[in-house]
Amino acid sequence: xxxxxxxERVLATALRKGGDFAEVYAEDKSSTSAGLDDGRVExxxxxxxxxxxxxxVVGETTGFAYTADxxxxxxxxxxxxxxxxASQGGAGTRVVSLTRSPAxxxxxxxxxxxxxxxxxKVSLLQRVDEAARSMGGxxxxxxxxxxxxxxxxxxxxSDGLLAEDEQxxxxxxxxxxxxxxxxxxxxxxxxxxxxxxELFDQHDVEELARTAARQAITKxxxxxxxxxxIPVVIKAGSGGVLFHEACGHGLEADLVSKGASxxxxxxxxxxxxxxxxxxxxxxxxxxxxxxGIDDEGHPSQHNVLIQDGVLxxxxxxxxxxxxxxxxxxxxxxxxxxxxxxxxxxxxxxVLNGTENAEDIIRDTPYGVYVAKLGGGSVNTxxxxxxxxxxxxxxxxxxxxxxxxxxxxLIGNGPQVLRDIDxxxxxxxxxxxxxxxxxxxxxxxxxxxxxxxxxxxTIGGTAS
Amino acid sequence: MSxxxxxxxxxxxxxxxxxxxxEQVEAYVARGVExxxxxxxGEVEHFVSAxxxxxxxxxxxxxxxxxxxxxxxxxxxxxxxxxxxxDNVAFGTPDEWAGLAEPDGVxxxxxxxxxxxxxxxxxxxxxxxxxxxxxxxxxxxxxxRVDDANYSDGAGETAVATTTxxxxxxxxxxxxVSVSTLADxxxxxxxxxxxxxxxxxxxxxxxxxxxxxxxxxTRLLGAIKPPSKRVTVVLDPYVTxxxxxxxxxxxxxxxxxxxxxxxxxxxxxxxxxxxxxxxxDPTNPKAYTATDIxxxxxxxxxxxxxxxxxxxxxxxxxxxxxRAGTVSTGNSVRGGFKGTPGVGCLAMQLKPGARxxxxxxxxxxxxxxxxxxxxxHSGVNPISGDFSTGASGLLISKGQLGAPVREFxxxxxxQRMLHDIVEVGGDVDWLPSMAAGVSLVIADVxxxxx
Numbered sequence: 014x015x016x017x018x019x020x021e022r023v024l025a026t027a028l029r030k031g032g033d034f035a036e037v038y039a040e041d042k043s044s045t046s047a048g049l050d051d052g053r054v055e056x057x058x059x060x061x062x063x064x065x066x067x068x069x070v071v072g073e074t075t076g077f078a079y080t081a082d083x084x085x086x087x088x089x090x091x092x093x094x095x096x097x098x099a100s101q102g103g104a105g106t107r108v109v110s111l112t113r114s115p116a117x118x119x120x121x122x123x124x125x126x127x128x129x130x131x132x133x134k135v136s137l138l139q140r141v142d143e144a145a146r147s148m149g150g151x152x153x154x155x156x157x158x159x160x161x162x163x164x165x166x167x168x169x170x171s172d173g174l175l176a177e178d179e180q181x182x183x184x185x186x187x188x189x190x191x192x193x194x195x196x197x198x199x200x201x202x203x204x205x206x207x208x209x210x211e212l213f214d215q216h217d218v219e220e221l222a223r224t225a226a227r228q229a230i231t232k233x234x235x236x237x238x239x240x241x242x243i244p245v246v247i248k249a250g251s252g253g254v255l256f257h258e259a260c261g262h263g264l265e266a267d268l269v270s271k272g273a274s275x276x277x278x279x280x281x282x283x284x285x286x287x288x289x290x291x292x293x294x295x296x297x298x299x300x301x302x303x304x305g306i307d308d309e310g311h312p313s314q315h316n317v318l319i320q321d322g323v324l325x326x327x328x329x330x331x332x333x334x335x336x337x338x339x340x341x342x343x344x345x346x347x348x349x350x351x352x353x354x355x356x357x358x359x360x361x362x363v364l365n366g367t368e369n370a371e372d373i374i375r376d377t378p379y380g381v382y383v384a385k386l387g388g389g390s391v392n393t394x395x396x397x398x399x400x401x402x403x404x405x406x407x408x409x410x411x412x413x414x415x416x417x418x419x420x421x422l423i424g425n426g427p428q429v430l431r432d433i434d435x436x437x438x439x440x441x442x443x444x445x446x447x448x449x450x451x452x453x454x455x456x457x458x459x460x461x462x463x464x465x466x467x468x469x470t471i472g473g474t475a476s
Numbered sequence: 477m478s479x480x481x482x483x484x485x486x487x488x489x490x491x492x493x494x495x496x497x498x499e500q501v502e503a504y505v506a507r508g509v510e511x512x513x514x515x516x517x518g519e520v521e522h523f524v525s526a527x528x529x530x531x532x533x534x535x536x537x538x539x540x541x542x543x544x545x546x547x548x549x550x551x552x553x554x555x556x557x558x559x560x561x562x563d564n565v566a567f568g569t570p571d572e573w574a575g576l577a578e579p580d581g582v583x584x585x586x587x588x589x590x591x592x593x594x595x596x597x598x599x600x601x602x603x604x605x606x607x608x609x610x611x612x613x614x615x616x617x618x619x620x621r622v623d624d625a626n627y628s629d630g631a632g633e634t635a636v637a638t639t640t641x642x643x644x645x646x647x648x649x650x651x652x653v654s655v656s657t658l659a660d661x662x663x664x665x666x667x668x669x670x671x672x673x674x675x676x677x678x679x680x681x682x683x684x685x686x687x688x689x690x691x692x693x694t695r696l697l698g699a700i701k702p703p704s705k706r707v708t709v710v711l712d713p714y715v716t717x718x719x720x721x722x723x724x725x726x727x728x729x730x731x732x733x734x735x736x737x738x739x740x741x742x743x744x745x746x747x748x749x750x751x752x753x754x755x756x757d758p759t760n761p762k763a764y765t766a767t768d769i770x771x772x773x774x775x776x777x778x779x780x781x782x783x784x785x786x787x788x789x790x791x792x793x794x795x796x797x798x799r800a801g802t803v804s805t806g807n808s809v810r811g812g813f814k815g816t817p818g819v820g821c822l823a824m825q826l827k828p829g830a831r832x833x834x835x836x837x838x839x840x841x842x843x844x845x846x847x848x849x850x851x852x853h854s855g856v857n858p859i860s861g862d863f864s865t866g867a868s869g870l871l872i873s874k875g876q877l878g879a880p881v882r883e884f885x886x887x888x889x890x891q892r893m894l895h896d897i898v899e900v901g902g903d904v905d906w907l908p909s910m911a912a913g914v915s916l917v918i919a920d921v922x923x924x925x926x
Contacts, residue, residue, distance in 0.1 A: 399866035401854030420864035421855025472885025
């Protein structure tokens with residue numbers, strides 16, 4: 014994409030007016046997407062995003078500029094714009110000598126998306142549509158989206174780092190509307206991995222569509238969810254977003270260092286039930302948040318954040334790690350070359366406990382069983398977070414009974430972590446997610462075994 | 477879009493001139509610059525200065541649509557985008573309604589979307605504004621810390637050309653300042669934010685942004701989790717604007733024809749309290765999202781959606797209108813050159829009542845003033861109508877504002893909430909969102925807390 018020597022000259026240009034650190038991040042991304050709705054393949058789209066973001070750090074200040082022009086002149090112009098923050102000048106000429114980092118390959122790609130015909134991609138959508146509609150007359154509408162991307166990135170910085178990675182992603186999303194006497198209900202499923210088109214040979218997309226359809230049909234007889242604080246059991250592979258919100262964001266070092274996290278100053282302390290061991294792991298091959306290197310060029314890592322309930326460490330990016338003399342953790346990520354990197358999660362999950370999932374339900378006289386969670390959000394400073402339940406059932410006398418209508422659950426992160434009183438041994442990863450922070454979205458994964466929170470507030474309407 | 481760029485228009489024109497017989501072609505060309513400044517602890521934390529450009533090309537042939545984009549205006553890249561879009565056509569399903577918009581003769585209501593004062597505003601002054609906002613906010617209350625203070629602006633120009641005769645271009649710029657706060661009391665920390673928007677920095681009210689950011693954070697200190705019960709809620713204008721954003725999904729003509737709107741087949745019927753009159757009017761210059769043309773290049777216009785509780789109609793693009801057997805309402809929306817046009821409301825507003833928020837609160841026997849909601853994207857389903865969202869605010873007892881409350885949800889269904897509207901306030905606030913804010917009183921909402 015860009016020659017080694019060009020990168021060295023651009024970095025020298027970036028530091029010409031002074032500065033402690035300079036970095037070039039370049040990407041070249043090709044993507045294809047196709048959408049089916051109302052029985053029609055509405056459109057196939059192709060996209061190309063190519064450009065570089067350059068930052069210059071001077072003390073506590075970062076200058077950043079980006080450009081779609083990857084010629085040496087274009088890169089140098091962006092480097093000069095980024096170096097405007099270093100107005101002290103007089104630093105003279107700094108020579109940057111880059112050393113290529115050994116490749117850190119996490120994801121194995123068999124079938125690259127550009128080697129697959131568009132007809133094969135579109136036919137996935139048609140198979141999904143047919144399968145969902147085969148579930149009966151209640152199915153009113155089906156929409157499905159397919160997307161692939163192949164992104165090459167290069168990161169070079171004034172510390173001499175030069176690293177490259179290639180990230181290939183495939184995702185399929187299915188939304189179903191079912192019609193009943195009491196109105197419409199919806200079902201949703203998605204399948205996404207950081208691997209090639211072989212993804213669709215490894216999974217039964219028709220079954221995925223039927224699952225989305227069943228979800229919508231089941232909810233037609235759903236009753237209003239309870240209102241108030243009650244026990245909540247969360248199915249394996251559906252509740253990782255709980256940890257993402259309840260504590261993941263609060264363990265990001267940028268928020269911690271600004272005193273905007275309830276977990277600040279808590280390393281070494283018991284912050285969760287001793288049942289909980291929480292890991293953020295960018296090396297989890299094929300998962301949605303898996304990366305060879307982060308967007309600052311550092312190899313992804315397996316980082317233990319909470320061990321047996323005790324907070325062991327935060328997640329770090331280059332700036333925060335440098336400032337606090339800590340090692341980076343491979344968590345510096347960005348949405349694209351148009352964005353500054355910051356501390357982000359990768360795949361965040363809770364390790365297995367020892368109990369049997371059925372026993373956890375059987376030991377719950379009354380509560381809510383959440384089989385599928387929607388999105389969530391958190392206020393890291395107060396710890397208050399919400400997440401939506403898109404498929405849930407009432408637990409009565411240790412058994413699942415009626416399906417429930419949708420709603421939000423609300424809780425306080427540190428409190429909910431302490432209130433986890435049962436953890437099963439049936440670990441599963443959840444659906445691919447997009448984590449939003451400060452206006453940037455990045456792909457993340459999550460997972461957990463079946464677990465119970467002894468009390469959470471369910472935002473339903475039934476008394 | 478006023479006095480746009482002939483250069484971008486030329487690019488768009490050149491693309492559509494290459495259309496083959498039987499092909500409809502649309503070219504959407506955009507270019508933009510942005511400045512983003514963040515201040516922390518009296519110093520610049522980051523300074524972002526950037527330019528971007530790109531083109532999106534849609535090709536329709538025999539009822540099939542193909543699309544491609546690239547984030548560059550390089551000549552060879554544009555040729556490749558057109559070739560890709562053409563190639564993609566073959567994989568669509570023929571759709572008898574597919575097609576580009578055609579000029580409909582509706583006159584454009586001109587808007588002042590470009591401000592020279594902003595275009596000429598010096599960078600050093602932008603930094604000074606953000607620093608001043610940080611200083612004012614930190615000085616407003618000893619319990620308040622500033623998380624960050626920001627200045628952002630953007631300027632963009634676009635041009636659209638189609639083989640059906642649409643040819644428009646224009647430019648637009650805007651700026652805002654914002655500040656995030658943390659308020660501490662012992663172990664407890666709460667957060668707040670404040671902002672000010674304008675066509676130029678001269679329109680900013682920094683003192684108000686600072687005061688609101690401090691108030692939002694400090695008012696929740698010591699907040700309790702309320703009991704679970706049914707209450708009347710008074711929505712702050714900021715919350716009402718978000719509520720209207722959810723409602724807009726059911727008024728979207730494309731959702732109606734595709735069986736995803738709870739308002740389908742309800743035109744002419746009462747869908748809300750008779751107190752509710754809702755319009756979408758991007759021609760009102762007070763609206764933050766005021767615009768003169770829609771995403772397909774047709775004139776933006778005023779549309780009545782709900783009149784005294786009775787559903788009047790839906791918003792449409794040319795495609796959804798063709799399928800519904802009607803005409804476009806000028807409500808095509810597109811998110812830049814990377815996407816194709818969809819349908820959406822552009823600038824919603826409720827017809828205001830006469831009274832202030834304080835007067836509305838004085839009539840509430842047992843309720844909550846909802847000042848913030850959290851999780852509208854996760855707990856609200858605009859298709860089924862299920863509504864459940866995290867919230868914080870102040871308890872209302874016998875017409876008096878009381879203790880701050882947090883970590884609870886409010887829930888109902890959209891269908892019920894619209895009928896349960898008790899009063900619309902007179903305090904219209906032209907917020908930086910797709911809908912204007914106004915206080916709104918809704919009865920019989922379930923509050924879930926302890």
